[in-house]
Each structure stands twice: as C-alpha cells, then as structure tokens.
Amino acid sequence: MSFFKKLKSKMFKSSSKLEEGLDAIVEDGGAEEAVDMVPEAPVEAAPAPTPVEPTRPPAPAPVPPAAKAEPAPEPAKTEAPKPEAPKPESAGLLGRLMGGERKTVVRRELDDEMLESLEELLISTDMGVDTALRVTANMAEGRYGKRLSTEEIKRLLADEITRIMEPVAKPMPLYAKRPQVVLVVGVNGSGKTTTIGKLASQFKAAGKSVVIAAGDTFRAAAVEQLQVWGERAGVPVLTAPEGSDPASLAFDALKKAQQDGADLLMIDTAGRLQNRADLMEELAKIVRVIRKVDDTAPHNTLLVLDATTGQNALSQVETFQKLADVSGLVMTKLDGTARGGVLVALADKFGLPIHAIGVGEQIDDLAPFDPEDYARALTGLDA
Numbered sequence: 001m002s003f004f005k006k007l008k009s010k011m012f013k014s015s016s017k018l019e020e021g022l023d024a025i026v027e028d029g030g031a032e033e034a035v036d037m038v039p040e041a042p043v044e045a046a047p048a049p050t051p052v053e054p055t056r057p058p059a060p061a062p063v064p065p066a067a068k069a070e071p072a073p074e075p076a077k078t079e080a081p082k083p084e085a086p087k088p089e090s091a092g093l094l095g096r097l098m099g100g101e102r103k104t105v106v107r108r109e110l111d112d113e114m115l116e117s118l119e120e121l122l123i124s125t126d127m128g129v130d131t132a133l134r135v136t137a138n139m140a141e142g143r144y145g146k147r148l149s150t151e152e153i154k155r156l157l158a159d160e161i162t163r164i165m166e167p168v169a170k171p172m173p174l175y176a177k178r179p180q181v182v183l184v185v186g187v188n189g190s191g192k193t194t195t196i197g198k199l200a201s202q203f204k205a206a207g208k209s210v211v212i213a214a215g216d217t218f219r220a221a222a223v224e225q226l227q228v229w230g231e232r233a234g235v236p237v238l239t240a241p242e243g244s245d246p247a248s249l250a251f252d253a254l255k256k257a258q259q260d261g262a263d264l265l266m267i268d269t270a271g272r273l274q275n276r277a278d279l280m281e282e283l284a285k286i287v288r289v290i291r292k293v294d295d296t297a298p299h300n301t302l303l304v305l306d307a308t309t310g311q312n313a314l315s316q317v318e319t320f321q322k323l324a325d326v327s328g329l330v331m332t333k334l335d336g337t338a339r340g341g342v343l344v345a346l347a348d349k350f351g352l353p354i355h356a357i358g359v360g361e362q363i364d365d366l367a368p369f370d371p372e373d374y375a376r377a378l379t380g381l382d383a
Contacts, residue, residue: 007334007367008377010359014125014340015380018157021121022150028117030108033147107147115140118153125341126310131348135160158375161344165371170353172199172300172328179211179257179265181290181297185283185324186304187316188271191332191358193222195304196266197229198366199356204233208263212237213253215246215286216270226268246270246282247289254293267298280323287324302355304330305346310339317350330366332358340378 008015108114115136122132139156148156174180182199186192193216200210212230216222217240230237238256240249250267257265267290269283290297303326305313320326329352331343347354354369376382 006365007357007359007373008380010335011340011377013336013338014334014378017125017338018121018378019150019154019380021124022118022153025114025117025121026106026108026148026150026153028108029114030106030147032104033107105149107149107152109145109147110140110143111145122341126339126345127341128311128314128345128349131164131341131345134348135164135344138163154379154381158372158379158381161375161378162371164344165347165354165369165374168347168351168354169369169371170328170355171368172302172353172355174208174263175299177296177299179254179262180299181254181257181294182264182266182300182302183269183286183290183298183324184266184302184304185269185320185326186271187306187309190271190304190306190309192216192271192304193225193268194229194361195302195330195332195356195358195366196268197226197233198358198363200235200264200266201229201233201363202366203264204235209261210235210264210266211253211257211260211262213250213265213267214239215249215268217242217244217246217249218270222268222270247286250286251289251293254290254297258293280319283324301325301327302330303328304332307331307334307339307342308337310337310342311345313342313346314349317346317352321350321352326352328353328355330354330356330358331369332366335359343374344378 118136118139119129119132122135123129127135135157138160139153143156172182184192184196196212200212203210210233212226212235214223214226214237220242223237223239223242227237227239229235238249238253240246240252246269253267254265267286269286270279287298301324303317303320303324305316307313309316317326317329329346331346331354334340334343334357343354343357346352356366357369357374358366
C-alpha cells in the first residue's frame with residue numbers, strides 16, 4: 001500500500017489529465033441530481049429489514065389527517081427527542097431516518113456522444129486508438145443510456161484497465177540455471193543503467209549473488225553509475241576500457257559469473273536508437289557471442305521503456321522484439337508524464353510481461369507491477 005500511495009502521488013500528471021477530462025465530459029450535457037448520503041455503519045449493522053421497523057412510526061402519523069396539511073407538526077414533535085431532528089429539511093425521508101444528509105452529484109447519460117468524448121480523452125493519454133475503443137466499448141456494455149457520475153466512470157475505467165493488464169503483470173522469472181543471464185536493452189535515456197542497479201540491489205537483498213557487466217563501454221558516466229550502485233549493493237561490476245567491444249566484455253563476464261557460481265549476470269548495453277542499423281547489429285552480436293558460452297542465453301531480455309516517449313514506445317517494442325527476442329518490459333519515469341496510458345496500450349497490443357515500473361530515482365521507486373494499483377493511480381481513485 002505504501003508504494004500505491006507513492007505511485008498515486010507521483011502519477012498526478014496522468015491522473016489529473018484523466019480526472020479533469022472526465023469532469024469536463026460529465027459536466028458537458030450532465031445534470032445535477034440530489035442523492036441521500038446514508039452512513040454505511042447503520043446499514044451494515046442491520047442484518048434484516050425487521051430491526052428497521054421500530055424507526056418508522058413517525059412516518060405513518062400524517063396518514064389519519066390526510067386531508068389537512070396543518071397536523072404536519074405532530075410528527076415533528078415525535079421526532080424532537082432524536083438528535084437528527086434539527087435538520088429534517090436537509091435530508092430526504094431515508095436520510096432523516098438514518099441520520100444522513102443530501103449531496104448533489106452531476107451525472108450524464110452514457111450515449112454515443114459521451115463515448116466518443118471518452119475515447120478521445122483516453123487516446124490523449126497515449127492509450128492508443130484500438131485500446132481506447134475496446135475500453136470504452138466494454139465500459140458501455142449493459143450501461144448504455146444510464147446516467148453516470150465522474151466517480152462511477154473512473155471506477156469502471158479502473159476496472160477495465162485492471163482486466164486488460166492482469167494477464168501481463170508478472171515478476172521476472174528466476175530459474176535454477178546458474179548463472180541466469182539477463183540482457184537489458186533500450187534506447188538512449190530510457191533508464192537502463194539505473195534500472196539494472198536497482199534490480200541488482202533488490203536481488204542481492206533477496207539473497208541472490210549478482211554480477212553486473214557494464215556493457216555500455218561508450219559512455220563513461222554509465223559505467224560510473226553502475227559502479228556506484230554496485231558498491232551500494234555489494235555487487236561486483238565488471239568493466240572494460242572505454243570504447244572496447246561490448247560483446248567481448250559480455251563474453252568475459254559470463255565466463256567470470258560461471259566461475260564464481262553467481263545466480264544472476266545482468267548485462268547493461270549501450271542506449272541505441274531503433275532506426276540505427278549499426279547499433280542494432282552490435283546488440284545482435286552480443287547475443288551471438290554469449291551463446292558461444294551458453295546456447296540458452298540470454299534467459300531474460302528486459303526492454304526498458306521511458307513512459308515520456310508515449311506512442312513511440314510501441315515502435316520500440318516491435319523493433320527490439322524482432323532483434324533481441326524481448327521477454328519482458330520495465331517502464332520508467334511514470335512520474336514525469338501525462339501519457340501513462342501507453343502502458344495499457346503495450347499490454348493490450350503485445351501481451352509481454354510487465355515486470356516492474358519506476359516512479360523515481362530511489363531504490364524503492366522501482367517496484368513489481370501491480371495492475372490494480374496502477375489502474376487506481378492512473379484514474380485518481382483512492383485505495
């Protein structure tokens with residue numbers, strides 16, 4: 001629950017965009033309705049209608065003098081001893097009996113125009129056209145023509161997002177195979193290096209022996225960053241001179257991990273753009289070389305995606321999936337974007353496991369993906 005609170009507070013850009021959009025949609029063409037707010041405790045305490053009967057004598061009192069309006073004060077005297085009596089005009093009959101008050105709620109009929117507005121709102125969060133159409137169609141099933149409030153729509157939306165994402169919410173699998181080779185790929189600036197450091201630290205804390213290979217040999221800052229994480233977690237980081245062949249380092253790192261009996265070898269790779277054929281070929285070379293040592297490696301290929309890239313994340317998955325046989329996703333920087341819906345589109349289109357999401361720079365800002373928490377945070381719902 002603590003991570004949900006953090007997730008909700010840090011995904012305010014996405015949730016605010018959705019919430020403001022839903023409010024505008026409902027208010028445009030909606031109408032206010034008075035609703036009796038009945039406290040939940042008395043309702044839950046009553047196991048059957050029978051205990052409620054003793055509270056009803058005041059209501060029948062006006063029946064005998066039905067032709068006259070003057071006797072109306074009589075019931076008021078009967079209810080006078082009750083603490084709820086001072087506010088009979090602010091609540092309906094049920095509200096007076098149960099001690100509740102009235103609240104005004106704006107509701108709008110769910111029709112074609114409203115559905116179209118909902119689709120446009122979801123598309124604006126980078127949920128994608130196909131996914132947005134599917135979500136709204138499922139939300140409308142059995143509810144077309146009914147009047148809905150913003151809160152009710154948010155709950156329906158959260159339920160539908162959860163339904164789409166539950167099948168892909170899976171932690172990274174751990175195998176008996178030692179060492180288990182985890183290749184981490186992604187474009188420049190997606191957060192690969194930080195993600196590797198956090199995962200390595202978490203695995204080490206869980207009792208696993210971990211080795212990191214700093215395969216981004218072209219960027220000294222990436223190597224230094226991994227070394228900092230390695231020192232913090234007590235995990236060895238294998239490096240090579242700047243500009244060295246990353247495939248050669250990966251080969252040596254796998255040999256070393258085998259000798260040391262490590263549980264996990266995590267290989268960082270240089271950030272590469274999916275439209276750079278030369279860089280993509282370099283990644284393919286790393287895979288070919290480590291398979292000379294272990295023909296089953298890599299056992300996991302994690303694609304790290306930056307949430308702020310929006311729909312571009314879809315093309316990244318397509319490209320890396322063809323080249324590196326991606327086995328799972330990690331989404332970072334959800335705290336810095338109003339495009340959080342892209343994760344729903346990824347789940348809907350590719351069905352790849354989503355292992356973790358990141359909402360900051362601290363080690364506990366990367367956590368296993370929970371579809372229900374994510375859906376509630378995205379739509380702005382409370383726990």
